[in-house]
């Protein structure tokens with residue numbers, strides 16, 4: 395598949411070929427069978443090796459400890475619909491989790507929880523608007539005041555503005571997609587890291603939802619406009635559309651690209667957290683592509699024809715489609731499954747819904763870009 399042969403990195407090329415069984419989706423059939431060669435390229439690629447270092451054994455609860463495990467507390471951003479709601483439901487119904495639904499629309503979240511049948515004692519809705527740093531700080535203050543421990547944080551909320559002709563901006567003046575999906579979550583995760591450190595839960599996790607569309611080592615990631623952070627001059631300039639571009643790479647505004655760029659930031663951020671904090675804290679840092687959940691609110695801004703054709707296209711042609719329910723089970727696994735404690739991993743699932751460690755594109759695993767975004771973002775959110 396010519397579209398996929400974009401990487402000059404041998405490791406990627408190998409993965410790429412595996413990925414390209416029709417439309418890049420069911421790559422895992424090969425990966426499952428060919429487990430040894432997967433291990434091999436983990437060893438051969440320095441970046442990969444760094445990115446998948448394992449969680450210390452101390453973090454994995456013994457069978458004895460599990461029996462006395464207290465109820466975990468998980469914060470899920472954007473739990474009022476789609477993947478976030480389905481994950482909240484999946485975790486709440488185990489009775490082992492209290493879900494903090496961190497949402498911008500309080501009433502919508504309450505209604506969603508009720509109509510999904512989540513029982514009252516298993517969730518709390520707390521207000522969070524990721525497009526405002528004040529709101530993020532207020533949420534963190536409210537959460538700390540609640541006195542609950544923080545065991546798992548799931549950065550799930552996102553906006554996608556594919557038809558916007560002009561950029562719109564967060565309360566703090568950053569282009570809305572990157573401002574919400576990346577900067578809002580970056581500030582949130584940084585401010586809550588100490589709470590996670592303090593938690594005595596045996597498997598603490600910080601999960602940031604990524605996507606295939608930000609990974610240019612797949613067919614889906616090659617559908618224009620492609621993600622590309624360039625030299626990040628726009629981000630460094632503040633993404634304000636006035637004295638700097640509203641796009642990370644400094645180019646003309648494109649809403650679909652801004653979303654994909656924001657997902658690259660999400661995936662890079664997860665790895666940078668891993669490098670900076672995993673060893674010291676034992677926290678598992680992970681990202682994932684849950685599958686194409688073609689029916690969610692994410693596509694609300696797309697044209698009606700797209701919304702009509704997209705689900706059958708994904709179901710019958712690419713076979714990348716997953717239901718909201720199934721996607722929720724997948725993310726719930728990353729939150730609580732004892733077999734998914736490895737840190738620095740980008741999880742995906744094959745057609746039989748078996749999880750596997752997927753490979754990120756060259757850009758989405760670029761160590762120096764991750765570090766640069768971290769440093770620029772720290773300044774933009776007021777932490778440095």
Ligand code: LMG
Pocket residue numbers: 556557616617618619648650700703704706707710711
């Ligand atoms: C861009 O346009 C905008 O330019 C950009 O601003 C932004 O909005 C961006 O991502 C958002 O979109 C994308 C535009 C061009 O695509 C569309 O608007 C149409 C999308 C349609 C998606 C669904 C297609 C549905 C097809 C019919 C399905 C029917 C289902 C029936 C069920 C079935 C039964 C059995 O689109 C492109 O980007 C085109 C360029 C793609 C290049 C890469 C892909 C090459 C791969 C070739 C394989 C193609 C085969 C698939 C097509 C199937 C068609 C039948």
Ligand code: NDP
Pocket residue numbers: 471472473474475476477478496497498499502522523524525526549550551552553574603604605606683684685686687688689690691692693
């Ligand atoms: P939805 O639109 O259904 O869910 C997004 C959630 O984010 C909503 O609850 C929304 O709130 C919330 N949100 C948006 N803006 C803000 C904000 N400023 N502050 C707080 N919350 C906000 O989409 P999905 O469930 O599909 O998306 C969830 C995640 O999955 C995203 O990270 C997305 O990138 C990712 N993803 C989705 C895929 C898909 O195919 N759908 C594929 C790959 C990844 P409200 O209900 O108020 O609008």
Ligand code: PMR
Pocket residue numbers: 416417418419554556605606607608613614617650653654685686687696712714
């Ligand atoms: Mg894509 C090869 C399989 C595949 C997969 C798994 C996805 C996932 N897409 C695939 C292929 C294609 N898409 C092809 C061949 C086309 C051209 C017809 C195509 C088009 C397309 C559009 C226009 N796809 C899209 C859009 C969107 O607007 C969605 C998007 O980019 O949102 C950022 C999207 C998506 N395709 C996916 C997934 C998971 C999405 C959406 C969500 C996301 O990444 O968060």
